[in-house]
Amino acid sequence: MSTDAAPRTPPVATRTPIVRSHHGDDVEDGYEWFRAKEDAAVVAHLEAENAYTEQRTAHLAGLREKIFTEIKDRTLETDLSVPTRRGDWWYYGRTVEGQQYGIQCRAPLASPDDWTPPDLSVAADVIGEQILLDGNVEAEGHEFFSLGSFEVSNDGNRMLFGIDVAGDERYTIRVRDLVTGETLPDEIPDTFAGAGFSPDGRFIVYTTVDDAWRPDTVWLHELGTAVSADERLFHEPDERFWVGAGFTRSDKYLMIGVGSSITSEEWIVDAADLRSTPRVVWPRTEGIEYDSDHAVIDGEDVLYILHNDGALDFELVRVAASDPSGPREVVLPHRPGERLLGVSTFRDWGVVGYRSGGLARLGMLDYADGTIRELEFDEPLYSVGAGGNPEWAPPLIRVGYGSFVTPGTVYDYEVATSELHLRKRQPVLGGYEPSEYAQERVWATAQDGTQIPISLVWKRSFGDAGAAPRPVHLYGYGSYEHSIEPGFSVARLSALDRGVIFAVAHVRGGGEMGRQWYEDGKLLHKRNTFTDFVDCALHLIDSGYTTADRMVAEGGSAGGLLMGAVANLAPELFAGILADVPFVDALTTILDPSLPLTVIEWDEWGDPLHNADVYAYMKSYSPYENVRTDAPYPKILAVTSLNDTRVLYVEPAKWVARLREVGADALLKCEMVAGHGGVSGRYNAWRERAFELAWLLDVLGVAEV
Known part of the structure; x- marks a missing residue:
């Protein structure tokens, strides 16, 4: 395992105590001032953290470049998606070597009975290719670029696209005439992702968000009219509910969906008369x-x-x-x-x-x-x-x-x-052979006797998994009934080819084993998510797959909460913890209904603002609240983004500062122009993942392999 050439001093943030009081409990928070995003002192602190992290990981620059090159060399950079038939056209995307973003294209059908995708290896002019949207052109002059809406009208004559150039997931919709190539004057700012044309192409249906970043209103825009004249089709005042809208595949109806984590409701509108009053499918019932x-x-x-x-x-x-x-x-x-x-x-x-x-x-x-x-x-x-x-x-x-x-x-x-x-x-370039790799599922026994599935994948040339202790990269999530599916990753090969076993702990709170699996890992059962992950780690150690000094854990967003909780529960089981956009100051966030998405989140975590029992329970596991002074922490890398609207940068920034107080070796990397999904552009994303994997491999002691 590599060591630092010389001691370095991490940034030391000033403690400015702020007292938070709820349910008779006073909590002093010395780093809440980090929340002032526009404060020059906050920006300076984040930049100092980035400089420190870069200095501490400078010895990995060569490995980072090597992993980036491995990802790049395994990827067919000039590639095509499989065309999808819609109307009179085949729609598909292209990527071009050296370009960050995809290019949206289409080609005409050979005949109405044509259901076999065209051969795109032939010259573009032979198949009649038309470029609809080049992300590289649209991204010019911007450090960040994301496409949130993209749709072509049923008649194939117009295209709408929504673009975010800040990373805050607020998109500006524009419309282009595909016959003339002209961009129409219709421009709709500050929309949510997922806008679409009406079946007749006269209207655009889109949603907007409230101050808490909750999609709450559905609008109808008639092409050629002022945005100020747009009609509000539907508004949801209850802060617990999101709103979305889309047309049925049959084009018969517009369906407006309203939902929280546990309750949903739909409204139906005749697509031929979009100004008609929506009618409810089933009136909402709590928990249905x-x-x-x-x-x-x-x-x-x-x-x-x-x-x-x-x-x-x-x-x-x-x-x-x-x-x-x-x-x-x-x-x-x-x-x-x-x-x-x-x-x-x-x-x-x-x-x-x-x-x-x-x-x-x-x-x-x-x-x-x-x-x-x-x-x-x-x-x-x-x-x-x-x-x-x-x-x-x-x-x-x-x-x-x-x-x-x-x-x-x-x-x-x-x-x-x-x-x-x-x-x-x-x-997968470079001679990838699936038969050289193996996958299997094993089961760990939780503290209450529940069997927890663990998925494993490894390279066969290093021997059977479990035959001898090996480096293990253990991943987990466990929230929102989201299942971590068995999926392929080009970037993961850089670890597997160095002898690392990749494992997924399918802990409760996810959806892998049915709805009860989710119910048993949320609200006042949330600690099951954390203890399940610990029990999976113990199983891998006790079964001979690895040892504590050869295992790194990773999770992101709500999985980052899992990482923070596990760091407090069982720091001795891991050599390192990688936390991506981690939700580690959960109690502070969920107590504040003015913050983005907080009220919506009460169905998932509980309402600590009004319920003393929920407050006490969340306080017992929220990572920032429970940093320990009695045990050494593993190495920790927290990665975040300044413009993230889902898990604010302030959470990992505060967490790292608190960890430093107890002597933890914790690093913070904050992308200063990015959102919840990290940087934009595929090459940038590969470099970001190479940075994380180089750190992970270094902690596992296989950086030189």
Whole structure:
């Protein structure tokens, strides 16, 4: 393991005590002043932290460059996505060697019966390629660039696109005439992602956010009119709920969705009369979630609704679109432990996503008898999902597939014959052979006896996993019912090829094992998420996979909260902890309803502002509140972004300062022009990941391999 050539002095932040008082509890916080983002002293402190981190990791510059080069050399830089058919065109994206951002393109269909994607290896002029949007051109003059909305009208004549050049996820929508190439005067600032055209192309439906960064209002903009004249279609005043809107695949309805972590509601608007009054599908009921999609059965408009009313893992019902609150026909009944995830409806059949046995699965729904025909794959661990299917009546369904060892793969599933047509597998240059790597799932026993799945992937040439202790990179998340799927990573190969085992602890709070798995890791059960991760680490040590001095943990956002909690619970189990945009000052944030998303988050964490029991529980685990003085911490690297609107930079900045007080070797890296997802541009993102992996490998003692 490398050592520093000479001692260095980290930045020392001035303590300016501020007392926070709730439920009779007074807490003194010396670093809350970091929250003043525009304060020159705060900016200077963050820049000093960056300089210190760069100095401390300077010895890794060569390794960083080597890993970046490995990622770059394994990636086909000039590449193409698989074209998706919509209307009279095939839509696809290009990347070009040396360019940061993708290029959105299209080519005309050869004939109305053409469902086989065109051969894009031929000259662009041969297939009639048209460049719609070049991200590299749009990003000129900006340090950050992100595309939040992108859609072409049904007739193919106009395109809308929403751009963020700050990283704060507030997008300005512009419209371009694809016939003339002219950018129209319609310009809509400060929108949320995901705007779209109405089916007739006359209108744009978009959403805006409130001061807490909550999408709360749906608007209707008529092309050619002033934005000031835009009509408000829907507003949600309850601060616990997000709002979103989109048209059904059939183009029959606009669906306005309202949702919190535990409750949802939908409103339906006839797409032919967007100014008509929305009507509710099912009135909201606390704790009931549902999601609907339109189909036509025997000439009748119906809604297929996935819901959890009396069905923990959800059931699928069918109702009349004219009377959604009327009789419900059960299509797929509730099956405990088999979590229904979603249904997409097409003219002739539906596609159902669900989880069973800890894996995502995909099946075709027969409208006539409600049976499911599951798509089968031969790997023990994999991820699968439907996507890129905008057409109402296709003979094929686009499917995405991958695993820890199989690069991302695109299939077209032919419904009539059940055949999978391979359209593309992510190329990995340099002679990558999937057979040289192995994956498996093992199980750890939690403190309460629950079996926790752990996914492992490693390179076979280093021997069987568990045959001898090896370096382990243990990843976790465990919140919002989000599942960490078995997926391929080019960057991960740089660690696997140095003998590192990559492991995912599928802890409670995620959704891997069904809805109860989530329920058992949230609110007043949140500590299960943290203790599960510790128990997974102990299992890997006790089973001979690794040792404590050869294991690094990683998690981001809510997974960063997991990292902070684990650092306090079991610092002795890890050589290092990598925390990306970590939610480590959770109690302070969730106590303040003026901060972005706080009120929405009460369904996930509880409401400590009004509930003393929730306050005490959160205080017992919030990492910033529980930094220890009685145990040495592992090395810690916290990565954040100044313009992050989801987990504010102030949280990791305060956490690192507090850790330093107890002598922890903690580093902070703050991107000064970026948001929650980090830097923009693929080369920048590769360099950022190379920085993190170099630090991780150095801590694991394999930096020179």
